[in-house]
Amino acid sequence: MTISPNKQQRPPAEQLYADELARLKKSDRDPKPPGWQLSMKAVRRFIMGDKDIRTKIVCAPSLIERAMVTLASNRALLLVGEPGTAKSLLSELLASAICGSSLLTIQGSAATTEDQIKYGWNYALLLAEGPSPRALVPSALYRAMQEGRIVRFEEITRCPAEVQDGLLSILSERLLMVPELPGENAVFAAPGFNLIATANTRDRGVNDMSAALKRRFSFETVFPIADYDQELALVQSEVARLLAGDGLKQQPSPEVLEVLVTTFRELRQGVDREGAASERLSTVVSTAEAVSVAYSIALRGHYLRGDAGQPADIVEALAGAAAKDNPDDLKKIRRYIENKASKRKGDHWRDFHAARHLLP
Numbered sequence: 001m002t003i004s005p006n007k008q009q010r011p012p013a014e015q016l017y018a019d020e021l022a023r024l025k026k027s028d029r030d031p032k033p034p035g036w037q038l039s040m041k042a043v044r045r046f047i048m049g050d051k052d053i054r055t056k057i058v059c060a061p062s063l064i065e066r067a068m069v070t071l072a073s074n075r076a077l078l079l080v081g082e083p084g085t086a087k088s089l090l091s092e093l094l095a096s097a098i099c100g101s102s103l104l105t106i107q108g109s110a111a112t113t114e115d116q117i118k119y120g121w122n123y124a125l126l127l128a129e130g131p132s133p134r135a136l137v138p139s140a141l142y143r144a145m146q147e148g149r150i151v152r153f154e155e156i157t158r159c160p161a162e163v164q165d166g167l168l169s170i171l172s173e174r175l176l177m178v179p180e181l182p183g184e185n186a187v188f189a190a191p192g193f194n195l196i197a198t199a200n201t202r203d204r205g206v207n208d209m210s211a212a213l214k215r216r217f218s219f220e221t222v223f224p225i226a227d228y229d230q231e232l233a234l235v236q237s238e239v240a241r242l243l244a245g246d247g248l249k250q251q252p253s254p255e256v257l258e259v260l261v262t263t264f265r266e267l268r269q270g271v272d273r274e275g276a277a278s279e280r281l282s283t284v285v286s287t288a289e290a291v292s293v294a295y296s297i298a299l300r301g302h303y304l305r306g307d308a309g310q311p312a313d314i315v316e317a318l319a320g321a322a323a324k325d326n327p328d329d330l331k332k333i334r335r336y337i338e339n340k341a342s343k344r345k346g347d348h349w350r351d352f353h354a355a356r357h358l359l360p
């Protein structure tokens with residue numbers, strides 16, 4: 001069932017940025033790898049942005065370049081990194097720009113089965129007709145091979161190792177056999193087919209990839225945003241976009257965002273902006289979490305009080321977003337507000353410090 005993009009909570013990138021993709025396609029004169037709908041230069045521009053195109057990912061251009069070269073080759077791409085560093089977003093943007101769709105996706109979990117990776121059967125038809133192409137239910141990977149598109153495999157290392165190994169022959173021979181079907185029972189990958197997997201470093205060791213599978217991938221590590229100004233600008237623009245989606249114009253003030261982004265960075269990095277050591281949380285306090293906290297602060301301000309969000313709202317949100325179920329982290333946050341926030345200048349830092357009693 002299709003719902004118009006402005007009624008969807010989160011339209012996929014190819015719908016959200018359909019205008020930009022159409023413009024890039026129209027003016028694209030550069031060589032395209034077989035099966036791609038845009039050249040590498042246009043894909044890079046779509047993701048990195050410029051004066052006419054929105055910047056969608058903050059990272060080194062070389063990461064995007066290496067990722068694209070891998071996808072045009074006979075190796076699959078694995079994006080690894082800390083949670084909330086935009087691995088899934090990068091894979092979505094690459095897929096939508098390269099093949100026009102980011103929806104061919106397998107969500108990896110402990111419950112992922114080989115059927116979900118390869119193909120399943122419509123049992124009513126299977127019983128009535130026996131194995132036939134009509135009774136076969138193709139997986140996202142199967143369709144990507146047939147259509148020459150990119151398939152995304154989210155959180156691959158959460159899948160059981162034997163299910164992951166089902167990819168081995170597909171990635172090396174670029175061929176998927178369906179032994180149950182009589183006659184022509186092989187699906188050959190069309191030009192343009194490839195796979196982007198994502199994996200979280202926090203899940204490392206859950207189901208590590210076999211050495212054989214690792215050889216079929218190029219690994220790219222995605223790091224948190226290093227530069228404060230870039231992270232602040234990203235949080236600001238993402239929150240503006242989320243609020244605009246709800247029809248809200250007011251945004252958190254630059255001072256509130258400064259407290260939020262600084263606090264998140266210092267709790268993540270273990271160094272404060274003056275260069276002194278500070279305590280690091282064991283829970284992940286990523287840019288993605290900073291964006292969602294900034295968004296909830298704005299919603300809280302707007303719907304409960306009619307303002308744009310206050311520094312005290314950050315304290316209120318910190319326990320749920322950054323300490324989760326770890327009491328040690330809660331203590332660290334308390335000490336951070338006591339020791340660091342109290343020394344900073346400005347009303348916004350003072351209000352943040354004054355609201356420390358809101359921590360549970």
Ligand SMILES: Nc1ncnc2c1ncn2[C@@H]1O[C@H](COP(=O)(O)OP(=O)(O)OP(=O)(O)O)[C@@H](O)[C@H]1O
Binds near residue numbers: 087287288289291
């Ligand atoms: N470098 C970045 N560039 C752009 N957005 C970023 C960046 N880092 C974090 N974000 C924010 O994080 C959100 C995306 O997080 P995403 O779900 O893609 O992360 P992830 O690395 O896949 O996390 P997880 O490991 O938990 O699956 C984006 O929508 C954006 O708001």
Ligand SMILES: [Mg+2]
Binds near residue numbers: 087088089154198
């Ligand atoms: Mg992800």
